[in-house]
Amino acid sequence: MSSDPRNARLVDVELDESIGRSTPDVEHERAVAIFDLIEDNSFRPAGDTGEGPYKLKLSLVSSKLVFSVTRENGEAVITHILSLTPFRRVVKDYFLICESYYEAIRSSTPSHIEAIDMGRRGLHNEGSQTLVDRLAGKIEVDFNTARRLFTLVCVLHWRG
Template sequence: MTGADPQRARLIDVELDDTIGRSTPDVEHERAVAIFDLIEENSFRPVNDAGEGPYRLKLSLAESRLVFSVTRENGDEVVTHILSLTPFRRIVKDYYMICESYYDAIRSATPSQIEAIDMGRRGLHNEGSQTLQDRLAGKIDVDFGTARRLFTLVCVLHWRG
């Protein structure tokens, strides 16, 4: 992100639309943590935005697509981008499978086995984060850390508990 004031090129709020649906208390907690982490540290700026942030992000679902509705701090509309979730299906599915293996391993595996599974989990998370960053390229500038936190939120949105 070049030329953007880091204090302004950021999210100050993330809202999940009712189209996302609600789930178990555990899943809702994970969603809240993912949103908190994202707001706590991020670098976010819509491409070609003549104004400046900070920004608010509202996520919703429309026909199996993730809708990014971006507004300014005062609520003025900036842009809406719609991303297909199809490129994420395999990654999210594999990520959940390896997370299950990780939680199972914690109970009975050796530390080296747990570490190997965790490396695979982190690798899939990085792959999903890079895919998200690539899909947002030319639409919304995010650094890799922000892409990681957004991908965590995308994963949690898929988790039904």
């Protein structure tokens, strides 16, 4: 394993054409999610003895998210296929609570908004932990990176 932990990170995230394009609002949210992920992350393929940093290309095949990881120079490191089925419920619930949150911002009391936001954060944490668990032994990420990756997974599901 690399002796420099600063190299255990992503420097680029690309969405394959299999993901498809969406409305300008969705594309903006995707770009923001990718920017946030690249800006601050801890990412390393499990057992990789080579040197990062890494690039990640995401694609969709059926209901699976394909993680194609290369080194910064383009050398292939690992491809991991992640079923999105275990995320279906939490992503659906997350979108529902986000809708409630945006509705509440327009018309509810601060305490009601805060309660909904706590629920939203709880679902986001649940999805992030599911991601950590599903990547265990394949790709090592810290919880904050998993949160950013989960945000990106949600944005990939959002149709605008």
